Amino acid sequence: xxxxxxxxxxxxxxxxxxxxxxxxxxxxxxxxxxxxxxxxxxxxxxxxxxxxxxxxxxxxxxxxxxxxxxxxxxxxxxxxxxxxxxxxxxxxxxxxxxxxxxxxxxxxxxxxxx
Numbered sequence: 001x002x003x004x005x006x007x008x009x010x011x012x013x014x015x016x017x018x019x020x021x022x023x024x025x026x027x028x029x030x031x032x033x034x035x036x037x038x039x040x041x042x043x044x045x046x047x048x049x050x051x052x053x054x055x056x057x058x059x060x061x062x063x064x065x066x067x068x069x070x071x072x073x074x075x076x077x078x079x080x081x082x083x084x085x086x087x088x089x090x091x092x093x094x095x096x097x098x099x100x101x102x103x104x105x106x107x108x109x110x111x112x113x114x
Contacts, residue, residue, distance in 0.1 A: 008091070016086035019093065025084040028095065030056075031103055034076045045072060049080065049095065057087070057094035064098050077103040 006014075019025055032049040039045055043062030048055050058080070072078065082097040 009088070012086060012088050012091045016088060020083075020085055027081070028084055029079070029081050030095065031077065031079050032056075034072055034078060035074055037072060037074050045097075047072070047074075049078070057092060058082075058097055059094060060097040060100060065100070068100050070102055072100065079103045 030049060032051050032055075035048045035050055035055075037045070037047040043065065045058075045060040045065050047058050049058045050056075060082075079101045080095065080097045081099040082095040084093055084095055086093050
């Protein structure tokens with residue numbers, strides 16, 4: 001049997017398709033701490049969501065973040081709902097956040113003060 005080589009793009013698209021058709025990854029609820037927070041001039045938010053043992057890249061587009069009632073910051077613990085997908089340019093998976101809330105009384109108080 002002759003070897004068939006895939007391009008990096010073809011492999012990445014294949015993996016992205018597998019992830020996007022997995023129903024368990026289309027509505028994911030996560031909790032974690034924000035780090036590397038960046039608020040883009042177009043209103044999109046980019047950050048890392050992490051816990052003690054792992055991290056995942058996160059993006060919240062302007063259309064979704066208009067509804068949040070607090071200002072996210074590095075170190076803030078949050079609860080998020082989103083879907084997992086692959087960002088093809090880097091071949092990395094990330095969560096596309098649709099909703100985000102502060103986690104815990106301390107963070108709710110911080111959100112109120114902001």
